[in-house]
Amino acid sequence: MLITAEALFEHDTPNVYTMPSGAAFLTELAKGLKAALGNDLASAMILLPTRRAVRGLTEAFLALENSGAVLLPLMRPLADLDENEPPFSLASVDLDIAPAIDTVRHRFELAQLVARKMTASGETEAPDAASVLAMSEPIVSLLNDISREELDMNVFDRLGDDIENMPAHFQSAAEFVKIIATYWPQYLADLGLSEPKAHDVALLNAAAEIWEKTPPQNPVIVAGSTGTFLSTSRLIKAVSKIPKGLVVLPGLDQNIDDVVWNGIDDQHPQASLKNLVSRLELRRADIPEWPDIVLSHKAKMRARIVSESLIPADATSDWPERIARVQASVSDGNPIADGLEGLSLVEAKTEDEEASIVALILRETLQVEGKTAALITPDPALARRVRAKLSRWGLELDSSAGEPLEETSHGSFLALSMALALDPFDPVALSGLVGHKLFAPDILLKYSPQLHWEALEKHSLRGTRVQSVAALETRLNGDCPEGLKLFIAVQNWLSPLHTLSGEMRQAGVFATEHTKLIETLCGGAENIWRGEAGEKAASLMEELMEYGGLLPEVDGAAYMRLLSMMMRGRVVRPRYGTETRLHILGPLEARMIDADVFVLGGLNEGIWPATPSPHPILSRGMRLKIGLTAPERRFGLAAHDFAQLAAKPNVILTRSQNTHDGPGVQSRWLWRLTTFVKGAGEAEALKGAEKYLHWARMLDKAPDITKPFGRPEPRPALSARWPENRGGRKLSVTQISTFVRDPYAIYARHVLGLRGLDPLDQSIGGREYGIAIHKALENIDTSTRPVLLETLKFELKKAGYVDHNFARMNPRLEAMVDWVMAWAEDRKAQGWSLLATEEKDILDIALSNGNFQLTGIPDRIEKSADGIAIIDYKTGTLPSKKIVNAGFDPQLPLLSMMLYYGKLGKSSMKHQGDCAAELLYIKPNGGGKISKINKTKDEAEELAHKAFEDLKNLIAHFDHEDSAYYSQPRSQYTNPYGDYDHLARRAEWAKLEDGGET
Numbered sequence: 001m002l003i004t005a006e007a008l009f010e011h012d013t014p015n016v017y018t019m020p021s022g023a024a025f026l027t028e029l030a031k032g033l034k035a036a037l038g039n040d041l042a043s044a045m046i047l048l049p050t051r052r053a054v055r056g057l058t059e060a061f062l063a064l065e066n067s068g069a070v071l072l073p074l075m076r077p078l079a080d081l082d083e084n085e086p087p088f089s090l091a092s093v094d095l096d097i098a099p100a101i102d103t104v105r106h107r108f109e110l111a112q113l114v115a116r117k118m119t120a121s122g123e124t125e126a127p128d129a130a131s132v133l134a135m136s137e138p139i140v141s142l143l144n145d146i147s148r149e150e151l152d153m154n155v156f157d158r159l160g161d162d163i164e165n166m167p168a169h170f171q172s173a174a175e176f177v178k179i180i181a182t183y184w185p186q187y188l189a190d191l192g193l194s195e196p197k198a199h200d201v202a203l204l205n206a207a208a209e210i211w212e213k214t215p216p217q218n219p220v221i222v223a224g225s226t227g228t229f230l231s232t233s234r235l236i237k238a239v240s241k242i243p244k245g246l247v248v249l250p251g252l253d254q255n256i257d258d259v260v261w262n263g264i265d266d267q268h269p270q271a272s273l274k275n276l277v278s279r280l281e282l283r284r285a286d287i288p289e290w291p292d293i294v295l296s297h298k299a300k301m302r303a304r305i306v307s308e309s310l311i312p313a314d315a316t317s318d319w320p321e322r323i324a325r326v327q328a329s330v331s332d333g334n335p336i337a338d339g340l341e342g343l344s345l346v347e348a349k350t351e352d353e354e355a356s357i358v359a360l361i362l363r364e365t366l367q368v369e370g371k372t373a374a375l376i377t378p379d380p381a382l383a384r385r386v387r388a389k390l391s392r393w394g395l396e397l398d399s400s401a402g403e404p405l406e407e408t409s410h411g412s413f414l415a416l417s418m419a420l421a422l423d424p425f426d427p428v429a430l431s432g433l434v435g436h437k438l439f440a441p442d443i444l445l446k447y448s449p450q451l452h453w454e455a456l457e458k459h460s461l462r463g464t465r466v467q468s469v470a471a472l473e474t475r476l477n478g479d480c481p482e483g484l485k486l487f488i489a490v491q492n493w494l495s496p497l498h499t500l501s502g503e504m505r506q507a508g509v510f511a512t513e514h515t516k517l518i519e520t521l522c523g524g525a526e527n528i529w530r531g532e533a534g535e536k537a538a539s540l541m542e543e544l545m546e547y548g549g550l551l552p553e554v555d556g557a558a559y560m561r562l563l564s565m566m567m568r569g570r571v572v573r574p575r576y577g578t579e580t581r582l583h584i585l586g587p588l589e590a591r592m593i594d595a596d597v598f599v600l601g602g603l604n605e606g607i608w609p610a611t612p613s614p615h616p617i618l619s620r621g622m623r624l625k626i627g628l629t630a631p632e633r634r635f636g637l638a639a640h641d642f643a644q645l646a647a648k649p650n651v652i653l654t655r656s657q658n659t660h661d662g663p664g665v666q667s668r669w670l671w672r673l674t675t676f677v678k679g680a681g682e683a684e685a686l687k688g689a690e691k692y693l694h695w696a697r698m699l700d701k702a703p704d705i706t707k708p709f710g711r712p713e714p715r716p717a718l719s720a721r722w723p724e725n726r727g728g729r730k731l732s733v734t735q736i737s738t739f740v741r742d743p744y745a746i747y748a749r750h751v752l753g754l755r756g757l758d759p760l761d762q763s764i765g766g767r768e769y770g771i772a773i774h775k776a777l778e779n780i781d782t783s784t785r786p787v788l789l790e791t792l793k794f795e796l797k798k799a800g801y802v803d804h805n806f807a808r809m810n811p812r813l814e815a816m817v818d819w820v821m822a823w824a825e826d827r828k829a830q831g832w833s834l835l836a837t838e839e840k841d842i843l844d845i846a847l848s849n850g851n852f853q854l855t856g857i858p859d860r861i862e863k864s865a866d867g868i869a870i871i872d873y874k875t876g877t878l879p880s881k882k883i884v885n886a887g888f889d890p891q892l893p894l895l896s897m898m899l900y901y902g903k904l905g906k907s908s909m910k911h912q913g914d915c916a917a918e919l920l921y922i923k924p925n926g927g928g929k930i931s932k933i934n935k936t937k938d939e940a941e942e943l944a945h946k947a948f949e950d951l952k953n954l955i956a957h958f959d960h961e962d963s964a965y966y967s968q969p970r971s972q973y974t975n976p977y978g979d980y981d982h983l984a985r986r987a988e989w990a991k992l993e994d995g996g997e998t
Contacts, residue, residue, distance in 0.1 A: 007036070008035075009036055009219065009246060013243075015245055015246050015247065016247040016248075016249065016280060017246070017287065017290050018248070018251065018252035018254070018290065019289075019290045020251065020289050020293060020300075021253075021306070021307075022295060022647040022649065024594040025594070026592050027060050030057060032291060033073075040218075043073070045075075045219070046076070046221045046223060047077075047222045047235075048076070048223055049588075049591050050588065052589050052593065053592045053593070057075060058075065078232065097199060097202045098188075098199070099199065100195070100196040104546075107137070107140055108547040108551060110184075111551055114139070118132065128552065129507055129554050129558055129561075130565045132552065133565060139177065139180065143184075143195060144196070145628055147195045147200075147201060148197050153181040153184070153185050154181065155181075156626060157178075159174060159625060174617065174622070201229070204232060204234065208231075208237070208238040209238075211235075211239065215243055215244075219246065220242060222236050224248065226272035226273055228633075237280050249273060249277075249287065250640075251644050252270070252277070252287055253269075253273075253303075255307050256308075259315070260315045261284065263315060267632050267635040268310065269310055269636065272637060297335075298338045298339060298649075302340070302343065302649075303339075304339065305326070305339045305340065305676065306643050306647050307643070308323075308326060309672045309675070310639060310669060323679055323680045326680075336680045337682055337685055340685040340686065341685070342651065342688075343646065343653070343685075343688075344651070344689035345653045345670070345674065345687070345689075346652060346692055347693075348657065348693065348696070351385065351659055353693075354601065354602075354655065354656040355389050356696035357692045357693055357695075357696045358386045358599050358654060360692050360696055361373065362582050362599070365581065366395075371581065372582070373582055374585055374590065374595040375584045375585070376585050376587060376598060376599065376645055377586070377602040377608065378607060378610060380399070395579055402574065404567060404570065405533060406564060409533065410528070410533040410534050412432075413436055413439075414537060416436065417433065418497075418560050418563060419560065420433060420490075420494055421497035421498045421501055421556060424490075424491055424495075424498055425467055426465075427461040427466075427760040427761045428761050430487075430490065433521070434449060434450075438521075438528060441522070441523050458757065459476060459483075460480070462757055462760055464762055464763075464768055465762075467802075472484065472487065493517060493520050496516075496517070497514060502555065504554065504555050506548050507554050508544055510548075510559040511559075540570055587638060587641040587645075588641070590645065591641065598648050598650065598651045599651075599654060600645055600646065600654070601655075602655065603654065603655040603666065604667055605664075605665040607667070608638065608642070609638040609668070610638075646669075652692075653686075711967060713965075713966065714747050714751075718849075718961055720751055721750075725753075728853070729851065731852075731855070732856060733855070733894040733895055733898075736894060736951060740888055740954065741888060741968060743958070743964075743965040743969070744965045744968070744980060746965065754980070754983070764800045769796070769875055770874075770875040771799060776788065776794075777924060780824050781834045785818070788820070793813065812926055818926075819924065820924050820928075823924075823928060832862040832869060834860070835861040835862055835868065835907050836858070836904075836905050836906075837858075837860050838858070839904065839906070840856070841856060842854070843903040847955060849959040856891075856895045859871055866917050867914060867917030868916045869918035869919075870895050870896055870918070872892060872922070873922050873923075874921050874922070875923065875925075879931070881932075884943070888973050890947035890950065892916075893933075893944040893948075894944070894948065896915045896916040896919060899914065900912070900944065918940065919932070967986055968986070
């Protein structure tokens with residue numbers, strides 16, 4: 001029977017239509033309602049699945065008016081599937097139904113019960129607020145399911161004795177939920193409240209009852225809903241029977257035969273619609289298509305191909321016959337090839353490659369004016385990757401799935417401020433806070449903070465951590481006064497919450513103090529609690545203030561865990577997209593929308609459809625026994641979304657063959673579709689979008705044959721080699737070793753002026769330990785064993801070691817002191833006495849291109865009747881005699897030459913003309929090591945003069961413009977941790993592909 005749009009409301013009740021798959025749902029709906037209602041359109045009420053569908057239909061109505069003025073109908077979301085949507089209700093029934101308990105209070109009250117159970121069961125530790133709140137989530141989910149499916153709380157009695165046969169954790173959880181089921185309804189009744197989902201169901205049922213008894217006189221339309229829940233289907237049924245009621249189903253499949261229809265299970269795309277048609281007391285054949293729709297032959301064949309490929313598994317045995325019937329459905333041509341036109345599959349190797357392919361498809365869409373495209377995926381990781389890929393073209397695209405509050409700038413600011421309240425001297429968090437875009441306290445009005453903070457950070461916050469303001473002041477020694485002011489101000493702001501963090505208080509008390517801190521750091525409440533993320537953060541803090549008393553008391557660390565957990569569960573969604581022609585949507589948000597190109601991404605098993613998570617309270621069998629539907633019902637809903645989207649005119653399906661978990665498996669629907677197409681001999685028809693795979697691989701592909709850049713060979717002008725503002729022609733004896741081994745490091749430091757920055761919050765390491773040991777050993781000649789031990793500990797504490805470090809170090813330190821004292825006594829017995837320690841001096845070396853200054857600080861100089869000994873302490877590896885003789889570690893020989901010229905401190909003046917008789921390296925530890933570089937005095941003198949000549953030759957070599965500063969040119973003496981290796985690109989050229997050295 002042909003029905004025109006004008007006669008839509010003249011159809012016998014129940015008045016139900018179906019919008020065929022592949023049609024532009026909202027556009028056709030708007031056209032049909034406008035034609036049927038004319039000027040009465042403004043009096044209509046239209047119920048749609050989501051708010052996005054409401055916006056889309058609004059735009060469709062406006063497009064019909066060619067930008068003219070129009071009175072729109074009342075449009076409301078049914079919100080039967082989206083947890084974040086408010087429920088539909090009639091204003092007249094709101095007052096007759098017990099209000100719903102606030103969802104946050106609902107969760108917190110149940111968390112309180114969990115905490116009491118943990119305490120009663122004899123838990124050794126006090127319940128953690130974040131833990132009990134997390135443990136309440138499955139209880140909330142279970143109560144919601146029971147309410148939505150309109151079951152009584154006594155359904156747990158159906159489990160009977162089965163509980164005793166279950167694993168222990170299921171027994172415990174089920175018994176606990178049975179207690180809640182007994183207590184909780186009465187508790188809510190005493191408060192005059194109801195379960196949130198039970199309230200939603202009651203509103204829908206009340207509306208259905210009112211409309212059944214007193215049908216509205218204005219048109220009421222329900223469009224796009226599958227009537228998944230009983231309450232929704234009751235409302236739809238009531239609408240279908242009122243005089244001006246109209247129901248439009250999304251893609252009721254009228255192609256499959258009755259045998260297949262009757263065999264549909266919960267996982268089939270038509271499962272919900274089949275149940276709804278049954279509840280409406282209709283036959284499938286009684287439901288006409290939406291009028292005045294002209295679908296092309298190709299569109300009809302696409303819908304039929306998708307339908308046939310997704311038939312129940314039991315019916316696939318006759319797929320060859322079904323394929324033959326489809327091919328015979330037209331007298332000429334190839335109907336399957338026609339139906340596949342505009343449908344493509346692209347399989348990427350990796351998840352990153354899939355994101356590149358999708359991004360290219362979306363970007364190409366913008367080349368055509370007015371063209372639109374949408375990525376539909378339930379995978380938030382794919383959505384994030386695509387957004388990142390699009391940024392290379394300057395496109396900022398929002399995803400309807402949103403992002404956790406914790407990952408927004410507001411969430412990071414909340415986390416940073418609380419982390420600092422727990423650890424106020426954490427330099428990483430401090431720099432993150434001051435550099436945060438939301439950091440704008442009133443003090444910043446007086447001066448620009450960043451330059452002062454950067455100076456403070458480079459000067460004193462890098463390296464080992466300062467533990468107090470006094471320690472920072474000592475380290476600064478009067479420098480960076482403005483940075484110090486800001487540091488002290490931040491510490492003062494953090495102080496109240498830091499003090500509170502050591503106490504056990506209600507979460508609301510922490511939230512209140514935390515809010516004060518945040519508003520101070522941001523320069524006022526108006527600077528933080530705005531925008532989508534700011535509003536979410538504000539509501540979170542308000543909830544903690546209002547209901548935090550229901551949770552176990554927390555200290556600072558427990559509050560931090562609670563805050564982090566709540567932020568992860570709070571999703572921030574964009575209100576408006578940044579690019580109107582491109583969209584990234586989840587399957588639910590994509591219902592009923594239209595675009596020129598659809599990309600269905602992430603079509604791997606476990607993603608689309610998602611694997612149902614095991615419920616920690618009820619197993620699948622337990623759910624079924626108490627009357628809940630099986631988790632697999634969600635597969636049917638997801639399959640319906642896929643089928644509807646795949647029937648659109650231009651669709652590209654994408655998946656990744658490999659995932660972070662291993663090889664990816666095709667989504668069951670995609671496998672069905674490709675198998676059906678292969679059976680029809682049309683596998684090549686799905687390869688129409690392979691160009692995007694090629695483009696993605698070529699986009700960042702390097703040339704097949706690359707000519708690597710060689711190692712750097714900087715040859716700066718002679719005038720630039722020893723700039724005066726970087727010390728001029730001067731190096732220390734320890735830097736000479738670097739000059740010999742790694743000229744590039746000298747170039748980077750002294751020519752380019754680059755200095756390696758210590759990391760923030762650097763762990764105490766060998767450098768700090770060595771400095772402390774050197775400082776303490778200056779006094780071995782005047783110290784007793786106890787005094788030297790205390791001096792060592794004092795210097796180590798100055799270096800940053802704290803009391804608990806000494807529990808491990810004390811035995812080592814005591815052994816070190818014993819060895820050092822014994823060594824010092826042995827030296828005295830051999831006739832050696834102290835001459836000087838740590839005396840810095842400078843030796844001018846006359847060269848043809850100008851003097852060169854050599855500086856040196858010997859750790860210890862001793863004298864005896866045999867001459868002078870120069871001693872250097874090493875807490876690391878001792879240089880071997882072989883390395884020193886080869887000239888790669890000339891520190892002690894060069895110090896000996898400085899002694900020779902009387903330039904090794906005041907005490908060396910009397911010994912001018914003499915080289916050292918002994919050159920010793922000492923490793924002071926429990927075992928103690930001594931490395932004597934020379935056997936005789938003559939050998940020591942020869943080493944010294946040779947090192948000095950080598951130094952002059954080295955300087956002369958680099959006084960020629962054609963000399964290059966190579967990076968570690970001697971492969972047998974390389975340092976794998978050179979400060980400038982990254983600048984010299986050593987990883988690129990230092991080793992050949994076959995593993996040989998360059």
